[in-house]
Amino acid sequence: MTIPYTxxxxxxxxxxxxxxxxxxxxxxxxSLLPADKAALFDALDPQVQEQLLPHVGPxxxxxxLEELHDDDAAALAESLDAEALVxxxxxxxxxxxxxxxxxLEPLLxxxxxxxxxxxxxxxxxxxxxxxSAGGLMTSDYYVFAETERVGQVxxxxxxxxxxxxxxxxxxxxxxxGRLTGVARLADLIRAHPEQPLRAIADPxxxxxxxxxxxxxxxxxxxxYDLMALPVVDTAGxxxxxxxxxxxxxxxxEEASEDIYLASGIVSxxxxxxxxxxxxxxxxxWRTWRVRAPFLLLTMLGGLVAGLVIHSYEEALEAVIVxxxxxxxxMTMGGNAGAQSTEIFIRGHALGQIETRRFLRYLLRELxxxxxxxxxxxxxxxxxxxxxxxxxxxxxxxxxxxxxxMGLAASLGFLIPYGLVKLGADPAAGASPFITTIIDMTGVxxxxxxxxxxxxxxx
Amino acid sequence: MTIPYTxxxxxxxxxxxxxxxxxxxxxxxxSLLPADKAALFDALDPQVQEQLLPHVGPxxxxxxLEELHDDDAAALAESLDAEALVxxxxxxxxxxxxxxxxxLEPLLxxxxxxxxxxxxxxxxxxxxxxxSAGGLMTSDYYVFAETERVGQVxxxxxxxxxxxxxxxxxxxxxxxGRLTGVARLADLIRAHPEQPLRAIADPxxxxxxxxxxxxxxxxxxxxYDLMALPVVDTAGxxxxxxxxxxxxxxxxEEASEDIYLASGIVSxxxxxxxxxxxxxxxxxWRTWRVRAPFLLLTMLGGLVAGLVIHSYEEALEAVIVxxxxxxxxMTMGGNAGAQSTEIFIRGHALGQIETRRFLRYLLRELxxxxxxxxxxxxxxxxxxxxxxxxxxxxxxxxxxxxxxMGLAASLGFLIPYGLVKLGADPAAGASPFITTIIDMTGVxxxxxxxxxxxxxxx
Numbered sequence: 001m002t003i004p005y006t007x008x009x010x011x012x013x014x015x016x017x018x019x020x021x022x023x024x025x026x027x028x029x030x031s032l033l034p035a036d037k038a039a040l041f042d043a044l045d046p047q048v049q050e051q052l053l054p055h056v057g058p059x060x061x062x063x064x065l066e067e068l069h070d071d072d073a074a075a076l077a078e079s080l081d082a083e084a085l086v087x088x089x090x091x092x093x094x095x096x097x098x099x100x101x102x103x104l105e106p107l108l109x110x111x112x113x114x115x116x117x118x119x120x121x122x123x124x125x126x127x128x129x130x131x132s133a134g135g136l137m138t139s140d141y142y143v144f145a146e147t148e149r150v151g152q153v154x155x156x157x158x159x160x161x162x163x164x165x166x167x168x169x170x171x172x173x174x175x176x177g178r179l180t181g182v183a184r185l186a187d188l189i190r191a192h193p194e195q196p197l198r199a200i201a202d203p204x205x206x207x208x209x210x211x212x213x214x215x216x217x218x219x220x221x222x223x224y225d226l227m228a229l230p231v232v233d234t235a236g237x238x239x240x241x242x243x244x245x246x247x248x249x250x251x252x253e254e255a256s257e258d259i260y261l262a263s264g265i266v267s268x269x270x271x272x273x274x275x276x277x278x279x280x281x282x283x284x285w286r287t288w289r290v291r292a293p294f295l296l297l298t299m300l301g302g303l304v305a306g307l308v309i310h311s312y313e314e315a316l317e318a319v320i321v322x323x324x325x326x327x328x329x330m331t332m333g334g335n336a337g338a339q340s341t342e343i344f345i346r347g348h349a350l351g352q353i354e355t356r357r358f359l360r361y362l363l364r365e366l367x368x369x370x371x372x373x374x375x376x377x378x379x380x381x382x383x384x385x386x387x388x389x390x391x392x393x394x395x396x397x398x399x400x401x402x403x404x405m406g407l408a409a410s411l412g413f414l415i416p417y418g419l420v421k422l423g424a425d426p427a428a429g430a431s432p433f434i435t436t437i438i439d440m441t442g443v444x445x446x447x448x449x450x451x452x453x454x455x456x457x458x
Numbered sequence: 459m460t461i462p463y464t465x466x467x468x469x470x471x472x473x474x475x476x477x478x479x480x481x482x483x484x485x486x487x488x489s490l491l492p493a494d495k496a497a498l499f500d501a502l503d504p505q506v507q508e509q510l511l512p513h514v515g516p517x518x519x520x521x522x523l524e525e526l527h528d529d530d531a532a533a534l535a536e537s538l539d540a541e542a543l544v545x546x547x548x549x550x551x552x553x554x555x556x557x558x559x560x561x562l563e564p565l566l567x568x569x570x571x572x573x574x575x576x577x578x579x580x581x582x583x584x585x586x587x588x589x590s591a592g593g594l595m596t597s598d599y600y601v602f603a604e605t606e607r608v609g610q611v612x613x614x615x616x617x618x619x620x621x622x623x624x625x626x627x628x629x630x631x632x633x634x635g636r637l638t639g640v641a642r643l644a645d646l647i648r649a650h651p652e653q654p655l656r657a658i659a660d661p662x663x664x665x666x667x668x669x670x671x672x673x674x675x676x677x678x679x680x681x682y683d684l685m686a687l688p689v690v691d692t693a694g695x696x697x698x699x700x701x702x703x704x705x706x707x708x709x710x711e712e713a714s715e716d717i718y719l720a721s722g723i724v725s726x727x728x729x730x731x732x733x734x735x736x737x738x739x740x741x742x743w744r745t746w747r748v749r750a751p752f753l754l755l756t757m758l759g760g761l762v763a764g765l766v767i768h769s770y771e772e773a774l775e776a777v778i779v780x781x782x783x784x785x786x787x788m789t790m791g792g793n794a795g796a797q798s799t800e801i802f803i804r805g806h807a808l809g810q811i812e813t814r815r816f817l818r819y820l821l822r823e824l825x826x827x828x829x830x831x832x833x834x835x836x837x838x839x840x841x842x843x844x845x846x847x848x849x850x851x852x853x854x855x856x857x858x859x860x861x862x863m864g865l866a867a868s869l870g871f872l873i874p875y876g877l878v879k880l881g882a883d884p885a886a887g888a889s890p891f892i893t894t895i896i897d898m899t900g901v902x903x904x905x906x907x908x909x910x911x912x913x914x915x916x
Contacts, residue, residue: 007814033664035681142644158648166642166685168626184624185643186600190616206491222710223493225703227624227685244702245683248709252680255713256804280805280819284826291797292830298793299834302786303841310782323781324768328760330788331897335756339749346714347738356465361738368742372750376757383761439789 005036010043017048022055030060038067050079058084062091065100070130074103086115094118095138095246098125124239133217134210136250137231137240138167144197146172146180151193167228167241172201179207179230179238207232210239215254218247219351258345294431301436305330305443312447318458321388322450325397326443328380333404333442336372337434340365340412348420355420362413369409370402377401392453399449404442411437463494468501475506480513488518496525508537516542520549523558528588532561544573552576553596553704556583582697591675592668594708595689595698596625602655604630604638609651625686625699630659637665637688637696665690668697673712676705677809716803759894763788763901770905776916779846780908783855784901786838791862791900794830795892798823798870806878813878820871827867828860835859850911858904865903866896 009028016025029037041049041064053061053076061080065073065088077085077100089097089112101109101122113119121139128134140163144153153170170188172181181201183191191200207230208217221229221244229247231240260279279287309316309326316322343365347353353361377398385394411434451458467486474483487495499507499522511519511534519538523531523546535543535558547555547570559567559580571577579597586592598621602611611628628646630639639659641649649658665688666675679687679702687705689698718737737745767774767784774780801823805811811819835856843852869892909916 007812033682035683154647157644162648163644166626166644166683168624168643168685185626185647186615186621186624189612189643189647190620222703222706224491225493225624227626227702244685244706245680248680248702248706251706251710252713252808255710255716256808260800260804279801280810284822284829287826288829291826292834295790295793295797295830295834296837298789299786299838302789303838305785305789306782309785310779313778313781316781317775317778320771320775321768323771323774323784324764326781326784327763327767327788327897327901328757330785331756331760331763331792331893332753334789334792335753335893339753342718343737346718350710350714352738354465364742368745368749371742371746372753376750376753379754380757380761435789435793439785443785 005032005039009036010040013040014044017052022052026052026055030057034063035067038064042068042072049076053080054084058087059091061088066092066096070099070103073100077104078108082111082115086112089116089122090118093138094121094140095125095136095240097122099130099135102126102130128210131214131250132210133208133212133214133229133231133242134240136214136217136246137210137242139240141167141228141241142170143173143238144170146174146196146198146201148197149193150188150191150195150197150200153188153197154193167243169228169241170197170201171230171238171241172197173238176235177237179205179232179236181205182230205230208242209234214247214250215349217242218250218254221247222251254349258349297433298435298439301439304436305439308440308443308447312450315447315451315454315458319450319454321390321393322447322454325380325384325393325400326446328397329400329404329442329446330439332373332376332401333408333438334435336369336405337408337412337438338431340369340409341416341431341434344413344416348416355417358413358417362410362417365409365413366406369412370406372409373402373405377405390454396446396449396453400442400446403445403449404438407441407445408434408438463490463497467494468498471498472502475510480510484510484513488515492521493525496522500526500530507534511538512542516545517549519546524550524554528557528561531558535562536566540569540573544570547574547580548576551596552579552598553583553594553698555580557588557593560584560588586668589672589708590668591666591670591672591687591689591700592698594672594675594704595668595700597698599625599686599699600628601631601696602628604632604654604656604659606655607651608646608649608653608655608658611646611655612651625701627686627699628655628659629688629696629699630655631696634693635695637663637690637694639663640688663688666700667692672705672708673807675700676708676712679705680709712807716807755891756893759897762894763897766898766901766905770909773905773909773912773916777908777912779848779851780905780912783838783842783851783858784904786855787858787862787900787904788897790831790834790859791866791896792893794827794863795866795870795896798827798867799874799892802871802874806874813875816871816875820868820875823867823871824864828864830867831860831863835863848912854904854907854911857907858900861903861907862896862900865899866892869895 009032013025013028016022016028029040032040037060044052056064061084065077068076077088080088085108089100092100097116097118101112104112113123116122125134125137125139130136142157142163144156148156168185169182170185171179172183174180181198181203182205183197183201187200206220206224206226208220210231210233217229217231220226221242227244229242230238231242233239279290344353348355377400380401381394381398383394384397385391415434467490471483471486474480474486487498490498495518502510514522519542523535526534535546538546543566547558550558555574555576559570562570571581574580583592583595583597588594600615600621602614606614626643627640628643629637630641632638639656639661640663641655641659645658664678664682664684666678668689668691675687675689678684679700685702687700688696689700691697737748802811802819806813835858838859839852839856841852842855843849873892
């Protein structure tokens with residue numbers, strides 16, 4: 001019987017542990033679904049986790065390790081004794097076991113691999129980076145020679161151990177192990193037992209290179225509505241299969257990264273992964289380290305904008321009311337630029353902006369920025385002009401907003417585009433530069449226009 | 459033979475059409491995979507699309523309609539003649555057909571439903587909103603009485619028409635149609651033909667209510683690594699199945715919405731869907747309508763901040779150098795607030811921030827904001843103090859940044875939390891309010907502190 005996991009389940013387990021009914025608490029944990037086991041375990045205090053761990057069975061430990069975040073899983077794995085770790089690794093899905101092994105101390109990894117019964121399944125997966133197709137693929141799928149008959153395939157499937165992963169396809173390969181076709185399990189059920197696998201397997205399947213990055217692979221799965229994607233090496237040999245749930249997790253990760261990068265919540269080196277739970281629950285100093293660099297750059301931009309104001313101090317002293325419209329010029333430039341940047345980054349990530357036709361998109365964005373500047377600027381300009389009884393001031397505010405917003409929109413596309421051309425992630429570092437440049441130029445344009453149109457007052 | 463789709467395929471089709479080799483162009487389109495057919499068709503000029511459409515076969519039209527964005531699909535469907543539309547609808551997957559029908563003119567919808575052979579499959583799906591589990595589910599899956607034997611199930615599957623959707627499970631129901639279990643097709647293949655379905659179907663399956671919103675359903679699929687999720691009505695009867703690819707699309711949509719909402723790229727009413735391709739390629743005036751409301755609010759915030767400056771004009775005239783540090787106070791508050799907001803929104807969307815323990819998260823965020831304010835403010839304050847030879851000015855800048863960033867961090871959590879408590883989307887409208895409030899209070903705090911510490915100079 002599976003217990004649905006709620007906050008009450010957690011409260012119950014905590015009470016049982018407090019009252020030292022450890023076995024009852026363990027029984028409840030064992031009855032949960034894997035994701036819920038991990039969630040409950042994750043919510044316990046570290047010392048309670050360590051007390052409990054020696055009493056949790058290897059398949060429950062495996063479930064928990066599979067579902068925890070990489071760092072947490074590695075920390076937990078390193079607190080296990082050697083034998084318990086090996087048992088848990090053998091119970092884990094091969095791709096998850098490989099990920100975990102990759103995060104362990106080298107010595108511990110070697111020891112664990114030596115002890116593991118499933119080491120041969122896991123070793124080939126260790127070769128690829130975690131965020132590549134090779135790093136996400138599993139070795140837990142059905143593959144048969146294309147010449148085998150359907151009836152034979154059935155008998156083989158019945159005699160082999162069941163697969164943990166849910167890959168709902170079977171793959172056909174030739175004598176060299178090269179992928180030659182794919183069939184849905186439903187097609188297999190509907191086929192005649194005497195048909196060779198080749199006759200029902202579709203040879204025109206989508207596949208991905210083992211070296212492709214996870215986002216490319218995930219986009220293929222998504223674009224073609226697949227449940228799983230075969231992964232091949234350069235010779236076309238089938239080396240693994242990436243499943244839709246891994247793709248979904250990969251796309252979530254990329255979306256989170258885009259969101260955080262856009263507001264500068266990642267170190268500029270892009271080394272620190274954008275982990276939402278770190279930002280919400282992790283050590284405060286790590287959150288600082290991730291968030292502060294962007295704000296530091298922003299601060300320098302603000303100080304330089306201040307320097308611009310400083311150099312126009314005489315004009316400002318003569319017409320003190322000029323100070324009043326500094327905020328509107330700054331805030332409009334910054335926010336219009338942020339909109340453009342995010343539209344570029346998202347459109348590029350979803351493949352809607354082809355860099356080949358970039359000039360067209362840039363012009364369109366410029367028109368949008370200028371258009372919004374004209375309309376909103378007119379509004380602000382009229383307010384400024386009437387309020388202060390100075391039509392020229394209104395004109396200065398209007399023209400400043402048009403220039404700033406046009407510039408902000410263009411830069412919002414140009415800077416991330418430049419990063420793409422340099423081979424960098426368009427999201428990383430685009431925002432701080434844009435904020436800084438816009439802050440400076442907005443104020444500069446404003447004072448230049450003021451001198452031009454209000455020169456007679458100075 | 460399937461042709462892989464690249465920009466060269468598009469160029470080839472365009473050349474063939476120019477040279478009036480329409481049949482060759484159509485042959486190439488027919489050979490593409492569904493997603494690629496739609497991408498190619500979407501890239502053609504509207505008048506070319508209309509010329510071509512009468513010559514495209516109903517299954518190709520169905521493929522294209524399934525893959526196009528809702529609005530584009532509806533526009534295309536309305537340009538078809540009545541018979542071609544009915545044929546295409548019959549070829550479409552039931553959930554896609556229902557989505558399309560829901561977007562058509564009421565009269566056209568009724569006519570099409572009357573003509574359709576598959577109307578009975580589609581009609582029940584029309585009842586639910588597009589973004590609910592009911593709106594995403596398909597009626598194209600295998601379901602059998604729990605008492606049937608495995609061998610019987612096999613024979614039934616062989617005699618029924620194949621399913622287009624790839625739901626790799628079979629569902630077991632009781633006599634009232636209530637869902638009682640689920641089995642993977644792989645389990646079915648491994649089972650003994652004499653076993654009843656009940657014996658191999660897992661009764662502890664995850665299910666979702668037909669009225670659940672799409673994000674809830676997608677999160678369940680993701681959390682429990684499922685390929686498909688059964689959808690039940692209030693009586694527990696199986697009414698449909700939602701597949702992983704629909705879930706992935708739903709999560710993408712939600713991620714895009716979060717990204718756009720956070721930078722105010724959606725109307726405040728939240729009515730306009732955050733469609734990246736609209737923002738990148740749609741009519742310019744629609745993009746304006748989506749982007750301008752947030753900037754208008756921001757502008758009002760900037761003007762009010764200006765009003766604050768205006769009310770301290772005397773102080774500013776006395777110590778004109780005060781103007782210099784307005785930008786740094788504004789930009790730091792705005793950017794720190796934006797970081798906090800996005801961390802709250804993302805953490806909430808991913809279920810990492812439990813609203814029950816909100817106070818703890820809020821305090822943590824306040825500490826982070828104040829901490830960053832102390833460090834960065836000290837830096838800016840030292841620069842200001844030494845540069846101008848006015849230690850008091852340095853103190854004013856330092857304290858302003860501490861206050862502003864602490865306030866920005868708290869508001870960045872408080873305002874979206876308030877929206878959650880009011881039952882609104884935390885992302886919608888959080889940003890403009892925060893930007894506006896921070897712009898105003900930052901400048902206000904700065905001048906209040908200036909009066910306090912620089913009063914002797916005024």
